[in-house]
Amino acid sequence: METRALGDTGQESTVLTFGSIALNWLEQEGANQLIELVLDHGVNHFDVAPTYGDAELKLGPKLRQYRDDIFLGCKTQEREYEGAARKIDRSLDRLGIDTIDLYQIHGLEYEDELDTITADGGALDAIREAKAAGKIDHIGLTSHGNPKLILDAIDRIDDLETVMFPLNPVVAGKDGDEYDYEAVLERCDAEGIGTLGIKAFAKGSWPSTDELPEADRPYANWYEPVDTPEAIRERFDFAAAQGLDTVVSPGDPKLVAMVLDAASRSEGMDEARQRTVIEEARHDDSPVPEQLHH
Amino acid sequence: MAVDVPETVTTALADQQVEGRVCLEAGAGVGNTTAGLLAAGAKRVYAVTNDADHAATVRDRVDDKNADRVAVIEADLRATPLATDSVDLVTAHGLCNVLPPTELDAIAAELTRIAKPDSRLVVDDYAVPPADAAVNRLFALENAAARVVDGRPALTFYPPAVLAAVFADHHWTVERRKALLDPVPWTEAHLDAHAEVVRAYAAALPDSLGEPLTAMADDLVAAIGSERTGTMYSLAFRLADM
Ligand SMILES: C[S@@+](CC[C@H](N)C(=O)[O-])C[C@H]1O[C@@H](n2cnc3c(N)ncnc32)[C@H](O)[C@@H]1O
Numbered sequence: 001m002e003t004r005a006l007g008d009t010g011q012e013s014t015v016l017t018f019g020s021i022a023l024n025w026l027e028q029e030g031a032n033q034l035i036e037l038v039l040d041h042g043v044n045h046f047d048v049a050p051t052y053g054d055a056e057l058k059l060g061p062k063l064r065q066y067r068d069d070i071f072l073g074c075k076t077q078e079r080e081y082e083g084a085a086r087k088i089d090r091s092l093d094r095l096g097i098d099t100i101d102l103y104q105i106h107g108l109e110y111e112d113e114l115d116t117i118t119a120d121g122g123a124l125d126a127i128r129e130a131k132a133a134g135k136i137d138h139i140g141l142t143s144h145g146n147p148k149l150i151l152d153a154i155d156r157i158d159d160l161e162t163v164m165f166p167l168n169p170v171v172a173g174k175d176g177d178e179y180d181y182e183a184v185l186e187r188c189d190a191e192g193i194g195t196l197g198i199k200a201f202a203k204g205s206w207p208s209t210d211e212l213p214e215a216d217r218p219y220a221n222w223y224e225p226v227d228t229p230e231a232i233r234e235r236f237d238f239a240a241a242q243g244l245d246t247v248v249s250p251g252d253p254k255l256v257a258m259v260l261d262a263a264s265r266s267e268g269m270d271e272a273r274q275r276t277v278i279e280e281a282r283h284d285d286s287p288v289p290e291q292l293h294h
Numbered sequence: 295m296a297v298d299v300p301e302t303v304t305t306a307l308a309d310q311q312v313e314g315r316v317c318l319e320a321g322a323g324v325g326n327t328t329a330g331l332l333a334a335g336a337k338r339v340y341a342v343t344n345d346a347d348h349a350a351t352v353r354d355r356v357d358d359k360n361a362d363r364v365a366v367i368e369a370d371l372r373a374t375p376l377a378t379d380s381v382d383l384v385t386a387h388g389l390c391n392v393l394p395p396t397e398l399d400a401i402a403a404e405l406t407r408i409a410k411p412d413s414r415l416v417v418d419d420y421a422v423p424p425a426d427a428a429v430n431r432l433f434a435l436e437n438a439a440a441r442v443v444d445g446r447p448a449l450t451f452y453p454p455a456v457l458a459a460v461f462a463d464h465h466w467t468v469e470r471r472k473a474l475l476d477p478v479p480w481t482e483a484h485l486d487a488h489a490e491v492v493r494a495y496a497a498a499l500p501d502s503l504g505e506p507l508t509a510m511a512d513d514l515v516a517a518i519g520s521e522r523t524g525t526m527y528s529l530a531f532r533l534a535d536m
Contacts, residue, residue, distance in 0.1 A: 173298060173300075173301065174298050175298040175299060175333075270476075271305075272472075272473040272474065272475055272476035272525070273476060273477075275301040275302060275305060275474060275475055276475045276476065276477055276478070276479050276522065277479075278301045279300060279301060279302065279475060279479050280479035280481055280522075282298060282300065282301075283479070283481040283483045283484065284481060284482075284483070291324060291483065291484065291487055292388075292484065292487045292488060292491070293323065293326075293387075293388035293391075293484075294300060294302050294388070294474075294475060294478065294479075294484075294526055
């Protein structure tokens with residue numbers, strides 16, 4: 001599988017990162033098998049979080065067995081020193097390892113959270129302390145809905161090395177500032193910051209729970225995913241063509257094998273086809289009536 | 295209302311000087327290109343269409359803050375009220391395919407009259423779809439209905455070389471060509487819109503003719519669903535400085 005430099009971290013990540021939340025839905029034996037499958041395809045970057053149920057625990061055994069082959073990203077939703085320090089130790093303990101390669105502030109959404117994490121006694125103090133103590137190697141950030149906030153975070157966090165954010169044809173086709181991840185990609189490229197893409201396989205939101213109760217959803221994802229080999233290939237190729245360093249696999253284990261296949265066989269996507277995919281997505285939920293044309 | 299500018303439009307305009315320029319959007323349609331030109335900083339946009347509904351849609355779509363940069367003009371592109379040598383950039387995005395061959399030359403002449411010497415022209419349109427494309431069946435039905443009602447086709451797909459030749463007759467030279475879409479995604483929404491054209495023509499006909507036309511359009515839309523086929527291209531021209 002293709003690898004790309006993860007910003008200036010020195011890490012060469014496979015263009016697919018394994019979203020280890022998928023392990024949460026499996027028994028230990030199944031989790032072990034899935035990890036073996038992922039490694040068989042050459043994937044060398046895994047991502048996990050303490051909020052993903054038992055994912056850290058289920059990742060542990062195989063992670064320890066193949067520790068040198070896996071670059072591991074983990075995260076915290078804590079914003080203050082105490083909580084973050086505790087979460088780092090807890091994750092190390094649950095994973096059963098000494099060092100987390102990439103530790104990310106998880107799901108930053110509001111400016112005041114950025115104030116909190118960067119202030120004295122904020123989460124970043126704990127993360128830097130852990131870095132000095134050798135418990136983590138690199139510092140990153142994830143944000144799911146606010147490109148402007150990511151740019152601000154890049155301005156304000158000098159030692160920020162990676163960012164993770166959503167990117168797919170629906171997002172790419174929208175013009176508003178709240179969808180301007182292109183600006184984030186450009187900025188990261190200029191500053192040597194690594195980029196990880198999520199929601200690449202999102203087809204749309206789930207129907208309302210009145211229409212489809214949560215318990216009746218066929219996939220564990222936050223969103224309704226695309227689920228045919230062709231659509232998955234196209235979504236992977238599209239995301240990988242946007243300039244991301246790596247694309248995170250979807251959270252449902254049933255989809256992972258298809259995504260591994262897509263990433264292994266990917267041959268890129270030219271710009272005219274990228275536009276085709278964006279236009280198609282745009283027309284599937286266009287507010288403009290009766291468009292004969294593109 | 296804030297509507298996203300399609301990638302096709304942004305891509306076609308990406309290598310053009312739009313900022314500070316006076317632009318003529320020939321065949322304003324739903325205002326996609328008008329919106330793209332405004333977003334790219336056009337000084338002024340004359341959005342011309344001969345369709346009152348389209349004119350209203352475009353006016354609706356333009357934000358209040360941009361209103362003073364746009365003039366939506368209801369006119370025939372063969373004879374507009376615009377002054378000679380008054381615009382720097384002409385756009386015709388998806389226009390030519392709705393023009394029958396007999397109108398092309400007159401429109402090219404009028405656009406040339408309005409354009410200043412050394413102007414630029416961007417023509418975006420569809421190449422002829424492959425012979426085996428399923429959408430051809432819907433387009434053929436649309437054209438048949440249009441011929442019966444209007445005595446002219448609704449759609450004509452021109453190869454890029456044909457449009458290049460038409461404009462070459464008026465001293466425009468092609469500066470660049472690129473693929474905007476390859477393939478073209480004809481989504482359910484597009485096909486429905488084309489079926490709607492058939493229904494509108496059918497409504498102008500006696501039931502004995504209109505009803506089967508409508509039924510055929512509905513059947514075709516159901517049968518095709520959606521299809522990716524053909525390409526959409528962009529030609530950028532420069533007007534000789536005479
Ligand atoms: C398919 S739309 C073009 C799309 C549009 N350029 C956009 O960016 O949204 C074609 C437009 O050309 C207009 N049109 C066709 N023939 C015309 C003519 N002879 N004079 C003026 N407008 C014409 C139609 O009414 C329609 O508004």
